[in-house]
Amino acid sequence: MNFFRSAPVWLAAVSAYIVVAFTTTERAVVHRRAVPDSLRSPVHVHVVASGLDVPWEIVWGPDNWIWYTGQSGTIGRIDPRTGENKLLVKIEEVYRHRSLGLLGMALHPDFAGNPYVYVDYTCKKDSVITTKLVRFTYRGERLTNPLTMLEIPAHTGHNGSRIVISPDRKLMFATGDAITITNAQDKGSLNGKVLRMNLDGSVPADNPIRGSYVWSWGHRNIQGLAYGANGILYSSEHGDAVEDELNIIRKGHNYGWPKVEGFCDQPNERAFRDSVEATDPVKSWTPTIAPAGIAVYKGKHFPEWKGAILLTTLKEADLRVLKPDAEGTRIVSEHIPIDGTYGRLRAVCVGPDGSIYVSTSNRDWNPGSGFPKPEDDRILRITRGTKADLAVQNPKGETDSGETGRGALLYRQYCASCHKPDGKGVAGTFPTLHGTEQVRDKARFVQIILKGLSGKIRVNGEEFDQHMPAMGFLADESIAEIGTYVRQTFNRDLDPVRVQDVAEMRGK
Template sequence: MNRIHSLLTAALLLAAVPVAAQSPLPIVTSFPVGTTTVTVSALANNLVVPWELVWGPDNFIWMTERGGRISRINPATGAVTPLITLADVATSSEGGLLGMVLHPDFATAPYVYVVYNYTENGVYLEKLVRLTYANGTLGAPLVLLGSIPATSTHSGSRLLILPDRTLLMSTGDAQQQSQAQNPASLNGKILRLNLDGTVPANNPTPGSLVYTLGHRNPQGLARSPAGRLYSSEHGPNNDDELNLIEPGRNYGWPNVEGLCDLPAEQAFCSQNNVREPLTTWTPTLGVAGLAYYSSPAIPGWQNHLLLLSLKGSRLTDLALNAAGDAIPARTDYVTGFGRLRAICVSPQGRVYVATSNRDGRGNPNVPDDRILVLENRDFVVTATTAPAAARLRLWPNPARYTLTLERPALAADAVSISDALGRRVQTSRFAAGQMQLTLSIERLKPGVYLVQNGSRSQRLVVE
């Protein structure tokens, strides 16, 4: 699939009426990564402190903004479609609506998990909430974890769902430094929960949500295809950290800043199972969003970590060794756009970066805040999951009145459509030898569905 075709495909994936639609803006700049030229263009402008970017199963970018808004962004046009503004989000300095993640089985479990600050009886707190996506909106909030102490700074918080369907959630120390070492406190930790908010039976400490402790303010979470977990973390005035996350380990704060290189730190590290960071930064950069880059689109970044920074105002390429447990080199890119906070990577290898210049600490320009696209425009996208002849094809997608299916040769005759809760809502059948089938879907409500033909399936968005 070439780039033009992929953009046209993405342009069809608009499931609601957008606001502030725009065409992709011209190239702002470009830079070399090895022999590859990476271009930077602006996708969306005039945002207000984007905090999280997630590449969704609908091939849209899902975004949180610190003030409480959650939106979908069309990666082909930059159109921003608001889904909800959470009324109980309480912003204060660094606090507000923070991290987000989508359920990996979104077609059958249309859940969106978010972390945000709120006020209860005059007390500033933090909670993890599950929202349900239906009919182009988010609703039905369910609090999975609440009443976490918070302040206007050091709240974290990123979310990451693991292949075993457990959820990692990072929390800051909320300026209560000693609580980072208190195993009974939820502050200064990386927590691990089941997706219903309960404690996994195989957590490091039975009955406890604590996965790791000793964190100051973790601002990024990423996982490699090999299963390695990484986190970026703010230091005080020294020693921002990039950590390899291992269950049950202690990451030192506040007793250790950065490496275990002072006598008192060395003693604490040896007695408390401390895992030293893979690399540190002094002066600090204000490290933020983190992503693992596995695409061949930009070969110089393949199997590297990409790290954003706020105060440092840059993207840093962190090369990993083969085992993924050391960083032999790091290279800085993408300066000149101010504070950079959120990052996600598309299946085609495009990198999306959100600025954070309107967060009270930056110097916003007229277009800020904005989302930038970093891409190799010479890269030709090809199907890697299966040859085209072996896939179930359907179009248009999104659809409203009719849907055409094309099955692969020798595939099953039966076709079923299930809603986001896994309920079968429509069935049909290919006639003997028939390769294309057109269905009426007028009675289906707007939402995300799963179309199945034997072992093959495709997601469908109904407008």
């Protein structure tokens, strides 16, 4: 996720619906409007714990404590009443790098008789990176006896990974495509899939492919899994430069990546679906929002949210409430009660009393925009608030009024989460856009925007490992506006990018 794919949190309208309009040439126009007060629910936020090292997963434990994974390899449990934090294990073989580390976690549904904790994490031996699915046993307030249930190839990104236990007591494990474009459509690969296994690690007899863990395929990088009403399994998934998705995961279904992004609405996507059946998402977002953890709401604090899908986001740094229809197969409304205040939000779970818990993700691979704060990372509890809380949530009734120039808006939507609003990037991770050869050479700059980048590049003498998506789906006018904004805001002596410049480079 890189270069021209972003939107800083301060751009987002607090408590907003998002309406995305598409054309065949540009899938990237976003409009926001304020939500009427009658549709907004005031929330109150309390800090449960702070000073954590990226709590990637949080689940409600059988002891009424919050169990969490720390991305650097710790598993702990926190008393939500007092914030007391107890370490359960430090996994030394965890390889932490950017988005890699200790990620998903699920607890055995019969924990008293089977005190098992399932986690997945990345490892590195020499130059080989893998993802392990491991079962620990809980004894004497410690996690012991690690048992490796599965090990699959991994990469420097796109490793998933969420774990949930299904109503029929199967372990569902979401994996990313490991930055290998062929994995998702290859049913012989376990990357880019939702995997289904028995709780002892064996292959269920009723899986769609005999002898295989594969349950569904065609996934790029799933970041959230949760069961809703009627046994529906929802997933949140990162797109490339467009089309983040909310999907319903079904047995034996193909979700299209990399041939289809979001809804099958482009000529090349329709051609693919003429020969291969691909399943559309329930909802998609362009510009992308970097969806993360999801949970389905059941509780008393917000009865109007019953059955809603709670979604945390990284790029937009908000908590969204997605209300489905009675069947759970269509999203009828989208509400944003928390927007930008706490930075990137990673995981979400719901307590028995209906309190909502979310974790922040500000000390991970892409800090910036005022984060991390000294108290990061945090676990927050969300309960019903008052009208005063509602005023704090949206002190100015902000919406995107269009006052900002279109080039600046497009930059914020596609670039700033990586290169930051000031264009200075992140040292060692994302290059600056100030005074670089790649930006000063206009033809080369336009080609980079159109075609993207993959692999190692040198910028101002520093080496970066880049996986920047191509932005050729944008109209020539939009690319010219982005290019002009970058060249004249961060490099004031440079001439603008013209529509003709883009058209000429697009043909090469």
